[in-house]
Amino acid sequence: MPAARRIGQDDLRNHNMSVVLSTVARSRTPMSRAALAKSIGLTKATMSLLTDILLKNGVLRELAPVSESSYGRPATPLAFESGRWAGIGMQINTDGVGYLALDISGGVVLSDWHERTMVNVNPATAFAELDDMMRPVERELAERGYRVAGSSLALPGLVTNGDRLLVARNFGWHDIDLNRYPVFSRLSATADNEATLAAIAQIPGYASQRADRDWPLGPLDSFVYVSTDIGIGGAYVREGQIVRGDHGFAGEIGHICVDLRGTLCRCGRHGCLETIAGRRALAVAAGLGDGDAAVRTELLPDLYAAWRGGDTKAALAVENALSALAAALASTVNMIDMENIVLGGLWSGFGDGLRADLERRVQAQILARDAARVRLMFPPVTEHPAMHGAAVMGLRRLFDNPMGFMSVD
Numbered sequence: 001m002p003a004a005r006r007i008g009q010d011d012l013r014n015h016n017m018s019v020v021l022s023t024v025a026r027s028r029t030p031m032s033r034a035a036l037a038k039s040i041g042l043t044k045a046t047m048s049l050l051t052d053i054l055l056k057n058g059v060l061r062e063l064a065p066v067s068e069s070s071y072g073r074p075a076t077p078l079a080f081e082s083g084r085w086a087g088i089g090m091q092i093n094t095d096g097v098g099y100l101a102l103d104i105s106g107g108v109v110l111s112d113w114h115e116r117t118m119v120n121v122n123p124a125t126a127f128a129e130l131d132d133m134m135r136p137v138e139r140e141l142a143e144r145g146y147r148v149a150g151s152s153l154a155l156p157g158l159v160t161n162g163d164r165l166l167v168a169r170n171f172g173w174h175d176i177d178l179n180r181y182p183v184f185s186r187l188s189a190t191a192d193n194e195a196t197l198a199a200i201a202q203i204p205g206y207a208s209q210r211a212d213r214d215w216p217l218g219p220l221d222s223f224v225y226v227s228t229d230i231g232i233g234g235a236y237v238r239e240g241q242i243v244r245g246d247h248g249f250a251g252e253i254g255h256i257c258v259d260l261r262g263t264l265c266r267c268g269r270h271g272c273l274e275t276i277a278g279r280r281a282l283a284v285a286a287g288l289g290d291g292d293a294a295v296r297t298e299l300l301p302d303l304y305a306a307w308r309g310g311d312t313k314a315a316l317a318v319e320n321a322l323s324a325l326a327a328a329l330a331s332t333v334n335m336i337d338m339e340n341i342v343l344g345g346l347w348s349g350f351g352d353g354l355r356a357d358l359e360r361r362v363q364a365q366i367l368a369r370d371a372a373r374v375r376l377m378f379p380p381v382t383e384h385p386a387m388h389g390a391a392v393m394g395l396r397r398l399f400d401n402p403m404g405f406m407s408v409d
């Protein structure tokens with residue numbers, strides 16, 4: 001049996017500081033030291049010590065004092081300082097390559113996206129393009145006085161150990177040690193599956209200031225995230241944390257079989273959800289293209305337009321895909337018992353009527369339909385959510401080990 005590690009003062013301080021950062025990030029309104037101490041269960045003296053370090057290191061700042069009640073001293077609310085700490089998210093996806101630098105206070109500092117079809121692209125070419133994009137960004141962040149807490153890379157495939165891509169079938173990539181690419185090692189990046197990172201982008205206050213938007217899910221809620229592009233991916237979030245599975249591959253909703261005699265999928269099996277509801281499959285079924293022409297990103301607006309215009313082929317393609325999506329989502333809900341489904345990617349572009357239709361179809365197929373109410377929603381972060389989540393993951397390194405970044409004198 002391994003010996004239990006003694007928890008020293010430093011570990012305790014690191015843990016407490018991590019909880020302070022999470023509490024600040026998840027709160028809709030700025031909290032004072034006293035309110036933070038009460039909410040976390042720390043003494044006011046400990047809280048003062050921790051916030052002093054965070055103020056000195058430019059993580060927090062003091063806002064103007066406000067009176068919390070008609071008696072007593074006015075309280076000074078604390079908020080994340082902006083312009084000092086950032087996370088970098090990068091993405092290589094089937095529809096392009098890009099990056100996003102996110103301020104801990106929630107604002108996007110810099111971002112760019114080169115939209116183009118990336119199927120069967122050489123990995124060296126893709127990483128060289130990303131490298132060219134990142135060099136000026138790294139310089140600019142340094143010039144502006146930013147400290148980068150961490151960087152993360154979103155990939156459409158199975159990623160293990162944070163730095164090894166086992167397979168990305170829509171790229172035709174297999175077993176790649178990502179450290180061989182200078183942009184990855186220079187930024188000490190970690191890699192993750194794009195759907196996992198897109199799901200993280202939807203968790204309020206995960207590692208940056210919670211956005212003040214009308215969104216029904218809170219920081220500790222549970223939901224299934226479905227990411228839809230050429231491939232369809234997914235992730236499970238249970239009480240605000242990603243459920244990764246035994247090997248980190250949980251959530252591959254796109255490869256739920258919805259037709260045993262269906263089309264051959266790129267994974268080698270037949271009738272997977274993405275062979276009916278993925279971008280390529282929809283474009284082919286709607287008669288918009290064939291072969292490599294069917295994966296051009298420019299086809300997506302054409303698909304929406306054809307469907308809205310009542311085109312018979314497009315309508316049939318979407319109808320078949322909706323049935324398949326409903327079947328796969330209902331099976332997912334039956335399996336893991338989660339009532340919130342967040343549908344991101346190309347399917348969020350079809351509008352609220354379709355969302356409500358799909359929600360009804362899933363509800364009708366769940367076993368607990370008399371007791372549970374499925375809520376299907378489009379995500380709040382729809383602009384390259386995986387890239388956004390990757391930047392959040394970068395900032396998460398500060399949240400997980402804050403004392404590792406603080407200078408204390």
Ligand SMILES: [Zn+2]
Binds near residue numbers: 255272
């Ligand atoms: Zn498959």
